[in-house]
Structure formats: structure tokens, C-alpha cells
Amino acid sequence: MTQRDQLLVLNIVDYLIASHSNREIALRQSQRFRQMLGELNGQAADEAIDGAYMVSAEAMDALRDENEALRARVKALEKAQNQLADAEERADANAQLLQMTVTYMQQLLDETIGQRDEHKQYLDAIRRQEGIMREQITSYVDMFRMTINYLDGQVKDLQDANRALQERYQGPTEASLSLASSASQAYFNPLPKLKALFSEAVYSTYPPNGSNGNAFCVAEKFGIIYLILVKSPYTGLQGETFAMIASYFLQNVIATQKYINSSRLIEKFEEFVGTMGNFTQVIARNEVQIGVCLVDNLNCEVEFSTTGFPVYAMQGNVVNEYHGGYSSVQSPQQPGTGAYKVKKLSLRKGSYLIMSSESLDTRYLSDARPPRTLGEVVQGWQPNEDKHATMNDFLQHYTPENGNIKDFLLAAVKF
Amino acid sequence: MTPEELKLIDDKFVERYEDANGRVYIDQDNGTILCELLKPYVSIEGMMQLLKQITNIVELYGCRKLVLDERLVTGFHQPTMEWIYLTWKVEMYHRYHLTSYRHLFNQEPWFLKCVDAGWAAMRKKEPNSVLHVMDVKSCNSLADALAN
Numbered sequence: 001m002t003q004r005d006q007l008l009v010l011n012i013v014d015y016l017i018a019s020h021s022n023r024e025i026a027l028r029q030s031q032r033f034r035q036m037l038g039e040l041n042g043q044a045a046d047e048a049i050d051g052a053y054m055v056s057a058e059a060m061d062a063l064r065d066e067n068e069a070l071r072a073r074v075k076a077l078e079k080a081q082n083q084l085a086d087a088e089e090r091a092d093a094n095a096q097l098l099q100m101t102v103t104y105m106q107q108l109l110d111e112t113i114g115q116r117d118e119h120k121q122y123l124d125a126i127r128r129q130e131g132i133m134r135e136q137i138t139s140y141v142d143m144f145r146m147t148i149n150y151l152d153g154q155v156k157d158l159q160d161a162n163r164a165l166q167e168r169y170q171g172p173t174e175a176s177l178s179l180a181s182s183a184s185q186a187y188f189n190p191l192p193k194l195k196a197l198f199s200e201a202v203y204s205t206y207p208p209n210g211s212n213g214n215a216f217c218v219a220e221k222f223g224i225i226y227l228i229l230v231k232s233p234y235t236g237l238q239g240e241t242f243a244m245i246a247s248y249f250l251q252n253v254i255a256t257q258k259y260i261n262s263s264r265l266i267e268k269f270e271e272f273v274g275t276m277g278n279f280t281q282v283i284a285r286n287e288v289q290i291g292v293c294l295v296d297n298l299n300c301e302v303e304f305s306t307t308g309f310p311v312y313a314m315q316g317n318v319v320n321e322y323h324g325g326y327s328s329v330q331s332p333q334q335p336g337t338g339a340y341k342v343k344k345l346s347l348r349k350g351s352y353l354i355m356s357s358e359s360l361d362t363r364y365l366s367d368a369r370p371p372r373t374l375g376e377v378v379q380g381w382q383p384n385e386d387k388h389a390t391m392n393d394f395l396q397h398y399t400p401e402n403g404n405i406k407d408f409l410l411a412a413v414k415f
Numbered sequence: 416m417t418p419e420e421l422k423l424i425d426d427k428f429v430e431r432y433e434d435a436n437g438r439v440y441i442d443q444d445n446g447t448i449l450c451e452l453l454k455p456y457v458s459i460e461g462m463m464q465l466l467k468q469i470t471n472i473v474e475l476y477g478c479r480k481l482v483l484d485e486r487l488v489t490g491f492h493q494p495t496m497e498w499i500y501l502t503w504k505v506e507m508y509h510r511y512h513l514t515s516y517r518h519l520f521n522q523e524p525w526f527l528k529c530v531d532a533g534w535a536a537m538r539k540k541e542p543n544s545v546l547h548v549m550d551v552k553s554c555n556s557l558a559d560a561l562a563n
Contacts, residue, residue, distance in 0.1 A: 132458050135458055135459065135492070136456045136458070139456065139492040140490040142492075142493055143490055143492075143493060143532075143533075144529070146493055146529070146532050147525075147528055147529045147531075147532040149532075150531065150532035150535055151528065151532070
């Protein structure tokens with residue numbers, strides 16, 4: 001084969017390899033070129049062509065393999081591309097979701113901030129109000145404290161003024177009271193008269209040196225002995241004055257009347273007290289009580305009327321209690337006062353008639369001695385005992401259990 | 416305020432200032448300012464604001480009498496009251512010749528005692544203050560306060 005022929009064969013081979021991957025097409029082409037290679041001797045041409053065909057077949061196989069590989073690569077690429085598209089699609093969806101979430105969170109944040117600002121405004125308003133309330137409460141407290149101090153100062157000033165007044169008038173008041181007590185005891189002391197009229201007489205007062213508003217008077221008219229006890233709530237100078245006036249009045253009435261019974265005497269006293277200026281109002285609040293006994297010493301008979309406290313009669317050591325009518329002396333201004341009951345007692349010789357401004361059941365206490373009632377003391381009287389001394393001893397060591405009892409008067413006579 | 420008092424204000428006064436704590440009116444013809452307090456307790460800050468307004472009005476119109484309607488008031492801050500009486504009123508006297516004051520107080524007896532206590536404290540604090548010789552009175556009604 002000439003060089004020219006070889007080149008021709010090579011070109012054919014190149015052409016076959018470059019242009020066709022299809023074996024059939026390559027065969028057809030090889031037949032064509034067989035024609036073209038007609039100039040070549042048959043065997044050389046056939047050998048060239050077979051060689052070219054073998055090369056082209058091998059090239060085609062290689063191309064085929066490469067094609068297959070490329071196809072596989074393309075498939076893989078396509079798959080990867082699909083996967084990428086899916087991933088992109090998912091990523092898009094996630095991005096959208098994320099965006100929505102972000103938007104929602106932003107809205108939430110904006111709302112929260114708005115609420116926070118609103119709450120902050122409320123808080124500020126509440127704090128302002130709290131400040132005002134604190135100021136108000138503090139101001140009120142300070143105002144009340146200032147007023148209390150001011151009023152305490154006024155009270156103290158009044159107390160000082162009161163004390164000064166008391167000190168100024170204490171001396172004369174005590175002197176007046178002392179004078180009144182002395183006059184009352186000197187003039188109105190019933191004990192001598194009682195002892196003159198009865199076989200035995202007891203007269204005790206508490207406190208010992210004053211009547212303290214209670215009065216006991218003794219009068220005699222036509223053989224009738226009047227024993228009158230007046231109990232009043234007055235004390236001090238007022239009490240002494242009242243006692244003196246009451247005693248004087250009663251004795252005067254008895255002296256100027258032919259006969260007056262116990263009830264009528266009480267009514268007269270009632271009218272009199274009702275006219276006594278300052279005492280009228282006090283009578284309306286506090287009770288002035290009176291007991292009147294008309295005693296027939298010879299016959300041991302007693303006619304009595306009382307407005308409150310009872311009279312007692314002791315026979316042996318037995319004490320009996322006898323009550324009268326109405327509970328208080330009322331002023332003439334109050335209608336319906338009426339008469340008081342008149343009661344009669346028949347006693348035996350040796351009996352005691354006892355009049356007491358406080359009940360004989362009144363208990364008395366002592367620091368060093370057992371408690372006793374007034375009645376126990378009276379019941380304990382012995383026949384030849386100095387009962388006056390006994391009563392004085394009792395009154396020195398005992399005081400009433402009831403703190404409201406400031407004074408009392410007891411008079412007893414023996415038939 | 417009673418209806419009669421409201422009518423009196425309508426006839427004679429013009430409102431110049433109002434806030435939550437009080438109202439200020441002026442009767443230019445008679446040179447009278449009326450300050451009505453609207454709360455049982457007026458805070459220090461509120462009181463200062465009202466006084467500032469009154470000062471402005473006095474400066475502007477040259478009034479001679481101030482009526483303070485405190486009938487709704489039941490409590491006060493004593494140091495502020497002392498400042499008002501012993502400093503502000505004295506300054507108003509010297510600067511603007513505001514000489515007459517009429518107070519309408521709450522008539523509760525306990526509150527009047529508090530007012531007495533406050534006055535006593537002020538007298539004790541500054542016995543020589545010109546306030547004690549100024550024309551300061553307490554009245555029972557608005558008509559009485561305006562007339563006297």
C-alpha cells in the first residue's frame with residue numbers, strides 16, 4: 001500500500017470514528033468507502049477497511065461506554081438536580097415559614113412593648129397616687145397628733161387652774177365644814193336626850209365626827225317621843241347644812257303642832273325639802289329618805305312610817321325588820337305623793353328599837369378581823385356592855401365592803 | 416355649695432382657673448378672689464399650684480380680699496399651712512396689699528379643734544407675725560364672707 005493509500009485509510013478510520021457510533025452506519029460507510037477505495041487492490045483495500053472497521057468498532061465501543069458513562073453521569077446529575085430542586089423548594093418553604101414566624105414574633109413584640117408601655121403608665125399613675133395617699137395619711141396623723149397635744153395642754157391648764165382654785169378655797173371650806181360639824185354636834189346631838197328618855201340608848205355615826213348629811217332628832221310632845229332619822233346623799237359642808245336644817249325643821253314642826261302622826265310629819269318634811277332651792281334638783285336624782293317613829297315608852301308601842309329604810313326591833317338577840325311605805329321623799333312638784341303608811345309595833349320591855357340609815361345586813365371589812373355585818377354587831381350586844389364603846393370600836397376597825405357607802409347613822413333605844 | 420351660693424357666684428364672679436383640686440374666681444368690681452377647694456385633702460403640690468394661680472391673678476387685678484372656701488376639707492398638712500399663713504400671706508400683704516382673708520371651714524367640731532390647734536401652733540411659732548393683726552376671719556357662709 002502506498003503512502004497515499006495509507007493516509008486515505010487513516011482518514012477513513014478517523015472519519016468513521018468521528019462521525020458514527022452506530023455500527024450499522026459505520027458498516028454502510030465502510031461499504032461506501034470500499035467503493036472509494038476501488039482504486040486500491042482488493043485485498044489491501046479490504047484489509048484497510050477491516051482494520052478501519054475494527055478500529056472504528058473499538059472506537060464505537062469506547063464511545064458507547066463513554067456514552068453510557070455520560071448517560072449515567074447525566075442521570076446522576078439530573079437526580080442531583082432534582083434533589084437540589086427539592087431542597088430549594090423546601091428551603092423556600094422554610095424561608096417563607098421563617099419569615100411568617102419572624103413577622104408574627106415582631107407583631108407579638110410590638111404588642112408586648114405596647115402593653116408594657118401601657119402598664120408602665122398605669123404603674124406610674126398608681127405610684128403617683130400612692131405618694132399622694134402617703135402624704136395625705138401622714139398629714140392627717142400629724143394633724144391629729146398636733147390637736148391631741150393642744151387639747152392635752154388645755155386639759156393641763158384647766159387642771160392647774162382647778163388645783164389653784166381648790167388650794168385657794170380649801171382652807172375656808174375645811175374651816176366652814178369643821179364649824180358646821182361642831183355646831184351640828186353641839187346643838188343637835190341626840191344622845192343626851194335619848195339617854196334621858198330611855199333606859200339605854202346607842203347613837204353611832206360613821207365617820208365618827210360628822211353626820212355627813214344624815215340627821216337624827218329626838219323630840220317629845222305630850223308623852224310621845226319622836227325619833228326621826230333622815231338619810232341624805234349629801235356630804236361635806238352641804239351635808240352638814242342639810243342635816244342641821246332638817247333637824248331644826250322637824251323639831252320645829254313637832255313643837256308647833258298639837259299632835260302630828262308619822263305620815264303627816266313626813267309629808268310636811270317632803271313639802272319643806274321641795275322648797276329648798278338647790279336640793280330640789282338633787283332630790284329628783286338622789287333619794288332623801290326619812291323614818292319617823294312615835295314611841296310610847298310606857299306601853300312599849302311604836303307607830304312608824306318610813307320612806308325607804310326599814311326600822312328594826314331586837315327582842316333577845318333576834319332582829320326583825322319592818323318596812324314602811326313609799327320609797328323616796330318626793331317634791332310637791334311631783335303629783336301623787338300621797339300619805340305614807342302608818343304601822344304599829346308592840347314590843348316587850350327590854351326590846352331595842354333600832355333605826356339605821358344603812359341596812360343591818362351591810363357587811364363591813366377589817367384588815368385584821370373577820371368580816372361582820374352591822375346586824376351581827378348589834379345582835380352581839382351584851383346587857384351590861386358599853387354599847388356605845390362597842391360601836392365605836394367596831395367603826396374604828398371596820399369599813400363598809402360596799403365602797404359607795406360613805407357614811408351611816410345608827411340609833412337604838414331600849415324599852 | 417348651696418344653690419343660692421352658686422347663683423351668687425354666677426352673678427358676681429368670673430372663673431379664672433380650675434383644676435382637680437380647686438377653682439379660682441374673681442369679682443373685679445369688689446376686688447375679691449374666691450378659691451374653692453374641691454377635695455377633702457389637697458396635696459402640697461396641688462395647693463402650691465392654686466396659690467401660684469391666685470398670686471398671678473392678684474398681680475394682674477390687684478385684689479384686696481381672698482375668700483377661701485374649705486368646707487370640703489377635712490385634713491391639712493400643717494407645715495404647708497404654716498408656710499401659707501406665716502410666709503405667703505405676709506408676702507401678699509407686703510407686695511400686693513392683700514389684707515383681708517375670709518375662711519369657710521368644715522363645721523365638724525373635731526375639725527374646728529384641729530384648726531384651733533393649728534392656729535395655736537402658729538401663734539406659738541411666730542407670736543410677732545403681722546398675720547396676727549391682719550384682717551383674717553372665719554365665716555359660716557359665703558354670703559357672710561363676701562359681705563364682711
